[in-house]
Amino acid sequence: MEELNLNDLSKIQEKAIDMAFQFGPVLLKAVILLLAGRFVIKMLIRLLTNALSKYEVDASLATFFKSFLSALLWVLLIISIATTLGMQMTSFIAILGAAGLAVGLALQGSLANFAGGVLILVFKPFRVGDTIEAQGTLGSVESIDILYTKIRNFDNKVVTIPNGALANNAITNFSLKPTRRVDMSVGVAYGTDLKKTRKVILDILNKDERVHEDPAPVVYFGNFGDSSLDLTIRCWTDAADLWPVYWDSMEAIKEAFEANDIEVPFPQRDVNHYYPEGKK
Structure with missing residues (x-):
């Protein structure tokens, strides 16, 4: 029994050695192909990045091209490794097609994202x-x-x-057009001279070099509020200056109102208490 076991072990060792000599070079070749292919893919992506940067290709296209080319090259590398390992191309394409159909059904959302x-x-x-x-x-x-x-x-x-x-x-x-409209609103107390208020606001806007002359800034009386007369202010500026113009103008309007005794009211209510006749 012990001799039989030794014979079986010897046969297994011989078979393992034969398989190692048979498949070892192929496996080594596949590993080398994987490492070399990975290096080549990185180099090609780097060259593509430099070329796109040199010719000033739109950044959106550049990112998309790099992602797409990287995915395509990895697919080709996997096919090459499978062929090196002895898989027949027709069989591999059939398997790849079946797998692609299954993956396509499972990843419909990803295909929609690609489209x-x-x-x-x-x-x-x-x-x-x-x-x-x-x-x-x-x-x-x-x-x-x-x-x-x-x-x-x-x-x-x-x-x-x-x-x-x-x-x-x-x-x-918000970046498609070079200019943007700045919309502001302020409230002034009832009884305020609206013509004077309009002039004060327009003087501030016209002195700001960032505010465009055409279309010209405008100030409209828009609404009778609960505690204020509401004014709508509109002017145009470069898209990059939108918020700086808004913040600076609002602060300048507040200071100009204080300097010209224009009151910005706070919410208030008149409460009248009626007593029955004869009661204090």
């Missing part, structure tokens, strides 16, 4: 660097990848949104 990314790059509702509002997020577009778009909001959080959702829903682009 959404293509639509975004074709129709360009926004670009990298634009300030947009979409899906409840307001911020600057950091990158457009093959499946997702990254938006950095103004408190430095990065929100990742699927491209399919962006391509099929409303998007507000």
Whole structure:
């Protein structure tokens, strides 16, 4: 029995050695191909990045191209490794097709995101660097990848949104036009001279070099409020100066009101108490 076991062990060892000599070089070749292919993919992506930067290709297209090329090269590398390991190309394509169908059904959302990314790059509702509002997020577009778009909001959080959702829903682009309208509103006390107030506000806006002369700034009386006469103020400026003009103008208007004795009222109520006849 012991001799039989030794013979079996010897046969197993011989078979293992034969398999090692048979499959070892192939496996080693596949590992070398994997390492070399990984290095080549990194080099090609780096060359593509430099080329896109050199020719000043739009940042949105550049990010998408790099993501797509990387995915394509890895698929080709996997096919090459499978072929090296002895898998027949026809069989591998059949398996890949069946797997692709199964994965396609399982990843319908991802395919929709890929199509959404293509639509975004074709129709360009926004670009990298634009300030947009979409899906409840307001911020600057950091990158457009093959499946997702990254938006950095103004408190430095990065929100990742699927491209399919962006391509099929409303998007507000704040950077598409070079100029923006600044909307402000102030309230003054009842009895205030509106012509004087309008002149004070327009003098402030006309002195600000950031405010455009055409269209000219305007001040309209808009509403009889509960405690104030409500004024609507509108002027135009460069998109980058929108909020600085708003903040500086509101502060300057407040100081000008104080200097010209224009009262900004606070909420108030008149309360009248009626007593029955003969009562104090």
